[in-house]
Amino acid sequence: xxxxxxxxxxxxxxxxxxxxxxxxxxxxxxxxxxxxxxxxxxxxxxxxxxxxxxxxxxxxxxxxxxxxxxxxxxxxxxxxxxxxxxxxxxxxxxxxxxxxxxxxxxxxxxxxxxxxxxxxxxxxxxxxxxxxxxxxxxxxxxxxxxxxxxxxxxxxxxxxxxxxxxxxxxxxxxxxxxxxxxxxxxxxxxxxxxxxxxxxxxxxxxxxxxxxxxxxxxxxxxxxxxxxxxxxxxxxxxxxxxxxxxxxxxxxxxxxxxxxxxxxxxxxxxxxxxxxxxxxxxxxxxxxxxxxxx
Amino acid sequence: xxxxxxxxxxxxxxxxxxxxxxxxxxxxxxxxxxxxxxxxxxxxxxxxxxxxxxxxxxxxxxxxxxxxxxxxxxxxxxxxxxxxxxxxxxxxxxxxxxxxxxxxxxxxxxxxxxxxxxxxxxxxxxxxxxxxxxxxxxxxxxxxxxxxxxxxxxxxxxxxxxxxxxxxxxxxxxxxxxxxxxxxxxxxxxxxxxxxxxxxxxxxxxxxxxxxxxxxxxxxxxxxxxxxxxxxxxxxxxxxxxxxxxxxxxxxxxxxxxxxxxxxxxxxxxxxxxxxxxxx
Numbered sequence: 001x002x003x004x005x006x007x008x009x010x011x012x013x014x015x016x017x018x019x020x021x022x023x024x025x026x027x028x029x030x031x032x033x034x035x036x037x038x039x040x041x042x043x044x045x046x047x048x049x050x051x052x053x054x055x056x057x058x059x060x061x062x063x064x065x066x067x068x069x070x071x072x073x074x075x076x077x078x079x080x081x082x083x084x085x086x087x088x089x090x091x092x093x094x095x096x097x098x099x100x101x102x103x104x105x106x107x108x109x110x111x112x113x114x115x116x117x118x119x120x121x122x123x124x125x126x127x128x129x130x131x132x133x134x135x136x137x138x139x140x141x142x143x144x145x146x147x148x149x150x151x152x153x154x155x156x157x158x159x160x161x162x163x164x165x166x167x168x169x170x171x172x173x174x175x176x177x178x179x180x181x182x183x184x185x186x187x188x189x190x191x192x193x194x195x196x197x198x199x200x201x202x203x204x205x206x207x208x209x210x211x212x213x214x215x216x217x218x219x220x221x222x223x224x225x226x227x228x229x230x231x232x233x234x235x236x237x238x239x240x241x242x243x244x245x246x247x248x249x250x251x252x253x254x255x256x257x258x259x260x261x262x263x264x265x266x267x268x269x270x271x272x273x274x275x276x277x278x279x280x281x282x283x284x285x286x287x288x289x290x291x292x293x294x
Numbered sequence: 295x296x297x298x299x300x301x302x303x304x305x306x307x308x309x310x311x312x313x314x315x316x317x318x319x320x321x322x323x324x325x326x327x328x329x330x331x332x333x334x335x336x337x338x339x340x341x342x343x344x345x346x347x348x349x350x351x352x353x354x355x356x357x358x359x360x361x362x363x364x365x366x367x368x369x370x371x372x373x374x375x376x377x378x379x380x381x382x383x384x385x386x387x388x389x390x391x392x393x394x395x396x397x398x399x400x401x402x403x404x405x406x407x408x409x410x411x412x413x414x415x416x417x418x419x420x421x422x423x424x425x426x427x428x429x430x431x432x433x434x435x436x437x438x439x440x441x442x443x444x445x446x447x448x449x450x451x452x453x454x455x456x457x458x459x460x461x462x463x464x465x466x467x468x469x470x471x472x473x474x475x476x477x478x479x480x481x482x483x484x485x486x487x488x489x490x491x492x493x494x495x496x497x498x499x500x501x502x503x504x505x506x507x508x509x510x511x512x513x514x515x516x517x518x519x520x521x522x523x524x525x526x527x528x529x530x531x532x533x534x535x536x537x538x539x540x541x542x543x544x545x546x547x548x549x550x551x552x553x554x555x556x557x558x559x560x561x562x563x564x565x566x567x568x569x570x571x572x573x574x
Contacts, residue, residue, distance in 0.1 A: 006395050009477045013391025014403055017384040017448055024445045025410045028421035035421060045424075095313065100306035106314045108560050112321065115552050115563070117506035119524040120545045123531060124320040127327070127538060134323060137340045168320070229414030232508050232524075236531060250416035257420045258513060266420045274417055281412065 089174025381447030
């Protein structure tokens with residue numbers, strides 16, 4: 001095939017999909033910046049009289065403290081989720097790695113929580129953590145609490161509940177990636193360590209964890225990117241409440257744009273979100289590159 | 295330790311089953327609640343099984359009540375199938391293009407797909423809403439939601455399928471050419487059939503992404519009766535007194551497609567998750 005023909009074939013195959021993505025994702029991202037510098041709301045949406053306000057949308061959101069609080073919430077939520085889902089995911093990966101009867105099948109079953117629509121997961125957790133829900137019921141029966149806990153009414157327990165729900169979704173993702181990484185560790189390292197008299201714990205901390213290092217790093221970064229964007233879970237379980245204590249970047253942006261019809265403020269919040277993801281994504285690319293070089 | 299070793303043959307599977315059962319308890323609770331009566335749901339102490347097994351939460355929807363479970367199901371299906379058709383039709387050729395042809399900018403193409411795959415819906419929601427409004431697509435129609443949901447399926451499918459096409463040997467194309475195939479016939483007759491497992495993964499995930507969508511459906515579709523099942527659930531939960539058994543019936547019905555896909559293509563799903571996430 002001539003060079004020209006090969007180029008032409010490549011572009012013809014690849015361009016339609018790329019054009020689609022540039023139009024429906026690329027353009028909105030650029031448009032977010034334009035929107036955030038104007039004042040577009042439901043009043044001037046149609047008549048087009050949208051004044052340029054510079055960084056007013058950003059400074060207003062920062063001054064009112066809302067944006068800082070929401071960013072803080074989202075970071076706390078994200079960190080807690082990725083830590084929890086990593087620990088449980090690793091435990092699951094190690095357990096099913098023992099290859100007992102049904103281990104493959106059970107590992108497959110655990111995957112379901114990752115595939116379910118987040119709306120369903122949110123609904124289940126909202127129900128279970130209701131004041132008359134099964135969680136309180138079990139805790140009362142075990143005499144761990146004297147009176148039902150109002151999980152979704154109190155600030156910290158509400159945050160705890162949304163973290164738990166999101167962790168439930170994230171566990172299989174961590175488990176599968178760690179399982180794949182575990183299978184790449186050469187068996188003879190363990191054998192020679194066993195001969196040298198290393199016990200289970202020593203083998204875990206001296207061999208398994210160091211060997212998983214690169215997998216863990218990319219897992220945490222990917223986990224951050226996928227968790228930071230949380231929307232459905234929070235919208236349904238707490239809707240950002242009580243008093244914004246579980247308000248996240250995405251739900252806040254949604255509220256500004258589609259409850260208060262302040263499209264420009266919604267766009268400004270989305271841009272801050274984009275900036276955070278961009279920085280984390282950049283770090284991830286650097287990690288991948290370093291990995292490939294070594 | 296010796297006790298553990300002696301009984302490992304049944305102790306470990308038992309432990310594994312208990313762990314999995316506890317982990318998946320919310321799913322059981324969802325289904326069990328949907329068969330309970332409203333009174334039994336709030337009984338204390340709670341019942342582990344529905345004592346009075348009722349299916350009215352499901353049948354009520356048939357006889358036409360406030361919210362129609364089957365309309366929601368039909369809407370979700372139309373949106374998901376639409377999104378999966380667009381994303382597979384665009385992603386299959388694109389992945390083949392970036393995997394098999396050397397042309398300037400193809401690394402950038404792959405990078406762009408990688409990046410767009412990670413971008414959340416809430417990021418582009420406002421400008422996308424305004425764009426669709428200008429195009430006249432906001433209203434009583436599935437189109438805006440279908441188009442938006444395809445943006446989640448396309449990059450994922452491209453990345454998954456690229457890994458399939460990249461590994462195929464160069465000789466395949468060369469021998470096809472000797473047999474008189476041109477670029478297009480090589481793609482359709484030789485390469486595509488080999489990549490079928492990858493295509494299945496792409497289709498399944500494009501479907502699942504759209505099936506789970508809430509944000510696009512509830513923002514873009516103005517008419518409630520055309521909104522997806524997830525939006526129906528969101529609405530249900532917004533009522534002052536949520537009718538939990540009805541909501542749970544809604545939920546149970548909406549996970550049926552997920553469960554079916556899971557049973558039939560589990561193998562592909564696992565490979566999709568690892569390829570899409572690690573290499574992506």
